[in-house]
Amino acid sequence: MTKRFSLTPYLFLAPALIIIAIFLLYPIGAVVYFSFTEYNIINPPVWVGLDNYKWLLQDQVFRKAMANSFIYLLVTPIIIISSVTLAIIVNRKLPGINFFRALYFIPVISGSIAVGTAWNMMLSTNGIINGVLLSFGLIQEPMQWLAEPSMTLPFAMALTIWLGLGYYMMIFLAGLQNISEDLYDAASIDGCNRLQKHWHVSIPGLRPQITFVAVISSLAALQVFIEVFILFGRLGGILNSGMTMVFYLWRQAFELDNAGRASAIAMVLLVITLAFSILNIRFLERGTEAE
Amino acid sequence: MQLADVKPLSKVRPVPRWQRNLENVGWYIILSLLGIFTVFPFFWVLSTSFKGPLDPIVSVPPQFLPSDPTIDNYTRVWNMLPVDRFYINSILVTGLVVVFNMLFNSLAAYPLAKMKFRGRDLVFYLLLATYVVPPVLTSIPGFVLAVKFFHYYDKIASVIFPYLSSVLGIFLLRQAFKAVPDDLIDAARMDGASELRIWWYILMPVIRPSLATIAIITFVEQWNNFFWPSLMLHTRENMTLQVGLVALRGAFSNDARGVAAGVVMTIVPIIIFFALLQKHFVRGLTGAVKG
Numbered sequence A: 001m002t003k004r005f006s007l008t009p010y011l012f013l014a015p016a017l018i019i020i021a022i023f024l025l026y027p028i029g030a031v032v033y034f035s036f037t038e039y040n041i042i043n044p045p046v047w048v049g050l051d052n053y054k055w056l057l058q059d060q061v062f063r064k065a066m067a068n069s070f071i072y073l074l075v076t077p078i079i080i081i082s083s084v085t086l087a088i089i090v091n092r093k094l095p096g097i098n099f100f101r102a103l104y105f106i107p108v109i110s111g112s113i114a115v116g117t118a119w120n121m122m123l124s125t126n127g128i129i130n131g132v133l134l135s136f137g138l139i140q141e142p143m144q145w146l147a148e149p150s151m152t153l154p155f156a157m158a159l160t161i162w163l164g165l166g167y168y169m170m171i172f173l174a175g176l177q178n179i180s181e182d183l184y185d186a187a188s189i190d191g192c193n194r195l196q197k198h199w200h201v202s203i204p205g206l207r208p209q210i211t212f213v214a215v216i217s218s219l220a221a222l223q224v225f226i227e228v229f230i231l232f233g234r235l236g237g238i239l240n241s242g243m244t245m246v247f248y249l250w251r252q253a254f255e256l257d258n259a260g261r262a263s264a265i266a267m268v269l270l271v272i273t274l275a276f277s278i279l280n281i282r283f284l285e286r287g288t289e290a291e
Numbered sequence B: 001m002q003l004a005d006v007k008p009l010s011k012v013r014p015v016p017r018w019q020r021n022l023e024n025v026g027w028y029i030i031l032s033l034l035g036i037f038t039v040f041p042f043f044w045v046l047s048t049s050f051k052g053p054l055d056p057i058v059s060v061p062p063q064f065l066p067s068d069p070t071i072d073n074y075t076r077v078w079n080m081l082p083v084d085r086f087y088i089n090s091i092l093v094t095g096l097v098v099v100f101n102m103l104f105n106s107l108a109a110y111p112l113a114k115m116k117f118r119g120r121d122l123v124f125y126l127l128l129a130t131y132v133v134p135p136v137l138t139s140i141p142g143f144v145l146a147v148k149f150f151h152y153y154d155k156i157a158s159v160i161f162p163y164l165s166s167v168l169g170i171f172l173l174r175q176a177f178k179a180v181p182d183d184l185i186d187a188a189r190m191d192g193a194s195e196l197r198i199w200w201y202i203l204m205p206v207i208r209p210s211l212a213t214i215a216i217i218t219f220v221e222q223w224n225n226f227f228w229p230s231l232m233l234h235t236r237e238n239m240t241l242q243v244g245l246v247a248l249r250g251a252f253s254n255d256a257r258g259v260a261a262g263v264v265m266t267i268v269p270i271i272i273f274f275a276l277l278q279k280h281f282v283r284g285l286t287g288a289v290k291g
Helices: A008-034 A051-058 A060-072 A075-090 A097-110 A112-123 A128-135 A149-177 A181-189 A194-205 A207-222 A226-232 A245-255 A259-290 B003-012 B017-049 B072-080 B083-114 B120-131 B135-149 B167-178 B182-190 B195-206 B208-223 B227-232 B241-251 B256-276 B278-290
Strands: none
Touching (some): A008 B083, A008 B120, A008 B135, A008 B167, A008 B195, A060 A149, A060 A207, A060 A245, A060 A259, A075 A097, A075 A149, A075 A194, A075 A207, A097 A112, A097 A149, A097 B017, A097 B256, A112 A128, A112 B017, A112 B241, A149 A194, A149 A207, A149 A226, A149 B278, A194 A207, A245 B135, A259 B135, B017 B256, B072 B083, B083 B120, B083 B167, B083 B195, B083 B256, B120 B167, B182 B195, B208 B256, B208 B278, B241 B256, B256 B278
């Protein structure tokens, strides 16, 4: 190419790239550096080598946070199964079906803070959940749902699922509507009943969407914070029962003034999410090759 | 081929009308139950927010509607917290971020899609690499920047600047620009139009649907943004709605009616938006998937 050098493309790129450089690229570099320092954000960082990583290796709470974050990944299969089912349910021509689709979408836009606060109210000791259970005589005394360590993760996960269901439903619905009617007709000619039709046609047809949802919902699960914060408060549940990696990062950095340790947690999180993305992309590629 | 071979087609014969009607009733029951499951937390919060001091929050059996509805809870919250400021701040932040995001991202996406220049692939892969970085990772260096460099800690600017551009936005718009035929741009270049004019007068109108997608995604994201704003904003007058709602929970910890009123005030604007622009919301939020 003999085209003369032009500044134009760089000028077009400049505003966005400056923002991204300051708020995305610089922070990635900085967090790597901070992870090797003792740092409380107020005083300058002091180089401590691998101390933060050594601390991570033997910190019980971090181990708990890692374990919880991986347990949290259970939301992904639950989300896929329930939102595919929901999509199949709403994928039919019925008068008013659009109203129901929109209704199920409302939690997606309402925001996890407001919805989580509502859940917190319902689950509190004098909340409606206890009220209903008491009325039916299912419990004799009001339960302290939010103070029960074994229930912390399940409630947070339930909130995550409830918040996301409508969104994933819409993704699968779009996928279902791309599947040709002929395939279903062919399946019924082959003698499939309704359930079998979905098993043999819908599920394989939704493969790209299932992969996509698996990727984004598992990455989100690894980074959960708000659900725990809004339901269980600044400590993350009794006895660290709701402690996740991001929650612990937040506590170390902004509650306990250990930005160095928090940066080390951030590095571990980065490695895990990268590994996850690569694995997922591998799966994705294999999926498209097969087509 | 004998006629008998075609016989199995009769298996897909239409079902009788009464059977279909009965089936539809069954579907409506399922859809309504799912609807109740979705709407109940909203309904409960709404009902609680109108309950007077004599209406119990919870009783056996539960009282679902206020017997003596009052707006006292709203006025109490409004008088104790600068809710008007929360609204103004949220609208300001969301509005500015949406507008600049569309502007900066589409400026950056144009050369990435339609110009040849040195370093294009480098920029593209750099953006791609940052896309998988967990957002929480940038919060520690971001905090340092806010306190030490930009001096906008606890100011509204701190929750605007980092969001003026987004990698996802650039990618989506790059796809949109790529779909525009080269002839259109070449013709304009022949006529001597500057790249800036081509971008604004020719391309921007063509990619309007993608811009709408970005606008909706950014709107919902920013309106519900919590993690970063909660780190930055501590003076009540500077808080956005989501941060303010958490502050409200602290201030009204023994006042479920007041908290409920706060939740309703936080959710209502976005629900109204959703009701008006339903199709755009769903298409916008799930449309990004195809990329």
